[in-house]
Amino acid sequence: MVQADDFSFSGLHLPGNTSNPVGSKVTLINVAKIPGLNTLGVSLARIDYAPWGINPPHYHPRASEIFTVIKGSLEVGFVTSNPENRFITKILHQGDVFVFPAGLIHFQRNLGTGHAFAISGLSSQNPGIVTIANAVFGSTPEISSDVLVKAFQVDKNVINYLQKKF
Incomplete structure (x- = not known):
């Protein structure tokens, strides 16, 4: 067919x-x-x-x-x-x-x-395909900002900003 x-x-x-x-x-x-x-x-x-x-x-x-x-x-x-x-x-x-x-x-x-x-x-x-920024900062539901703060060693405001972007 x-x-x-x-x-x-x-x-x-x-x-x-x-x-x-x-x-x-x-x-x-x-x-x-x-x-x-x-x-x-x-x-x-x-x-x-x-x-x-x-x-x-x-x-x-x-x-x-x-x-x-x-x-x-x-x-x-x-x-x-x-x-x-x-x-x-x-x-x-x-x-x-x-x-x-x-x-x-x-x-x-x-x-x-x-x-x-x-x-x-x-x-x-x-x-x-796994696009890194989309996967880390744009997941549904979001990865806990506490996890990302510790992983990337940045301020929580930076993580919140990035999660909003993605």
Whole structure:
């Protein structure tokens, strides 16, 4: 009963709307958009960046990512696991490729005054995403501010402000 449409997607050539607080838009092509990806272990994303836009720190719980800059210059980076927490970073230009290991917090930032975009391949048909700030400060119900005050070692007013933002 499958059809060609179960294995295709149109529209990846269209830039995403980056007029948001972080200045980026991820267009994820996963099993929800292409049912034929089911059990194949791959997905794809287009990430568009406004000038100085970021794809904020996040991780994919079920996938590694291979990232290719198509247009612009991007700073990329990830943090290794505890206890080292080593920051690995590089500036990429058009045609450069970088790999983010599964489950590690990573980000990208446009370094230019023009728009940029990249394509990412992910090693899962459903990679998942956990954006760090949203998860920590925007959970429902909220994480107790007492917990966050102690974890981040900041004043409770700072935590309350951040929780309201997210």
